[in-house]
Amino acid sequence: MVHRLAGTLIGVGLAFAVLGWHPPIWLAVIAVASFQGLVERAIATNYGVAVAGITVLALLLFDVAMS
Numbered sequence: 001m002v003h004r005l006a007g008t009l010i011g012v013g014l015a016f017a018v019l020g021w022h023p024p025i026w027l028a029v030i031a032v033a034s035f036q037g038l039v040e041r042a043i044a045t046n047y048g049v050a051v052a053g054i055t056v057l058a059l060l061l062f063d064v065a066m067s
Helices: 002-019 025-042 047-066
Strands: none
Touching: 002 025, 002 047, 025 047
16 A cells, blocks of 8 residues: 555656656657656556556546647
């Protein structure tokens, strides 16, 4: 539970940092792909890092869908 909470808080902070400067759509898509790779690599070893990546990924995908 601690990993999930910490990962979510870190993920929200990272998403705020990425989306705060309103990147162009192509850069947001590259960020989505990067965070997807991070999640795939981290899910088996560190759940907190994976949750942070999943949170950023979800928020980025929402932003891309709204564009």
